[in-house]
Structures are given as C-alpha cells and as structure tokens.
Amino acid sequence: MQALLIIDMQAGSFSETVRYDVKNVVNKINRLSDLYRKTGNRVIYIQHDGTKENCFFPNSPDWEILPDLIVEPKDLFISKTANDAFYKTDLDNLLKDNHINEIIITGCATDFCVEATIQSALVRDYSITVIKDGHTTADRPNLSSKAVIDHYNWVWGNMTPTNGSINVMAFEDFVAEYV
Numbered sequence: 001m002q003a004l005l006i007i008d009m010q011a012g013s014f015s016e017t018v019r020y021d022v023k024n025v026v027n028k029i030n031r032l033s034d035l036y037r038k039t040g041n042r043v044i045y046i047q048h049d050g051t052k053e054n055c056f057f058p059n060s061p062d063w064e065i066l067p068d069l070i071v072e073p074k075d076l077f078i079s080k081t082a083n084d085a086f087y088k089t090d091l092d093n094l095l096k097d098n099h100i101n102e103i104i105i106t107g108c109a110t111d112f113c114v115e116a117t118i119q120s121a122l123v124r125d126y127s128i129t130v131i132k133d134g135h136t137t138a139d140r141p142n143l144s145s146k147a148v149i150d151h152y153n154w155v156w157g158n159m160t161p162t163n164g165s166i167n168v169m170a171f172e173d174f175v176a177e178y179v
Contacts, residue, residue: 001100003042004032007085007107007114007135009069010047012055012062019108019136020145026068028134028171029106033070035178042098043075046085048113083109083116092124101164102127104174110137110145110152118156118166125163130156132168 006029014022033043045065050056056063058079065071078091085091095103103126107114114135121128132153139145157168169177 002102003100004036004104007046008048009066011064013108017138025136030070045077049079049081083113084120085117086120105130106134110135111148127164128166130168133171
C-alpha cells in the first residue's frame with residue numbers, strides 16, 4: 001500500500017508569504033489525490049497546529065486546507081506541532097496499521113516541514129518518492145524559492161536510504177509510471 005502525504009498546504013502558509021508555483025503545485029496535488037483515491041491508496045493531509053507559536057490554531061481560517069485543494073470524506077488528517085510530521089503524532093502508527101510502506105511526498109515548506117518529514121520517514125525505513133515539482137516554499141534571505149527547491153531535490157536524490165528507498169521524480173514521470 002501507498003499513501004500520498006500532503007504537508008502543510010494550509011491557508012495561513014499562503015496568506016502573507018509568496019510561495020513558488022502554487023497554482024501548479026495545487027493542480028498536481030489534486031491530480032495525485034484523485035489518482036490515489038481511485039486506486040484505493042490513502043490520501044493523508046498533514047496540518048500544522050502552531051498553538052505554541054501563537055498561529056495556525058486548529059479550526060481557525062489559517063489552519064484550514066487551501067480551498068483549491070480537493071478534500072474527500074475518506075481522506076485522513078494528522079495534526080502536528082513540529083516540522084516533522086512524525087514527531088509526537090500518530091502518523092507512523094496510521095501508516096503501519098494500514099500496511100503502508102511507501103509514501104509519496106508533496107506540500108509546503110520544502111526546507112522545513114517537507115524536509116523534516118522526509119528525513120524522519122527515511123530513518124523509519126519507508127520507501128519515499130518526492131514529487132520534485134509537487135512541493136513549494138518561499139524565497140529565503142540568501143536563496144530564491146526555486147533555488148531552495150532545486151537544492152533539496154538534489155539532496156534527496158543523493159541520499160543514502162536505510163532499509164527503504166528514496167526517489168525524486170517529476171510529476172508527469174511519476175504519473176506515467178504509476179498508471
């Protein structure tokens with residue numbers, strides 16, 4: 001079994017900060033979600049609860065999933081309080097209980113939440129596919145958002161996996177292989 005993880009695609013992440021290629025990332029996530037639902041695989045939304053940072057309060061407008069993303073009743077949700085979606089959450093148990101050993105990664109904050117979740121999944125022996133044009137971030141003080149994304153795609157593509165695997169694939173290549 002596989003699961004599509006959609007990390008921190010919440011309204012608050014996009015309300016005040018310009019993110020790279022948002023429209024295309026949202027479109028790709030919607031297409032992947034549809035494909036995963038049709039094949040009986042899981043779609044899991046990860047939402048940041050920033051209560052300790054005084055933001056992204058659960059059930060607030062900033063905490064909500066972007067309205068352009070299609071959410072279905074059988075989609076699953078994990079609330080997190082740190083960059084890493086596995087840290088003190090039920091994500092690992094949810095994946096194991098559903099016999100999921102392969103995860104597909106998309107979402108927001110390439111260099112924070114996406115990166116931390118990938119690192120954590122890697123040491124838990126999951127097979128990981130990062131959709132290289134399916135995650136986004138903002139410009140940073142010394143790097144453009146595009147440079148950040150390119151850098152992390154390179155890092156992930158050159159990592160040594162544990163007992164799982166890690167692949168970085170373009171959306172179109174992934175869909176062609178998946179179908």
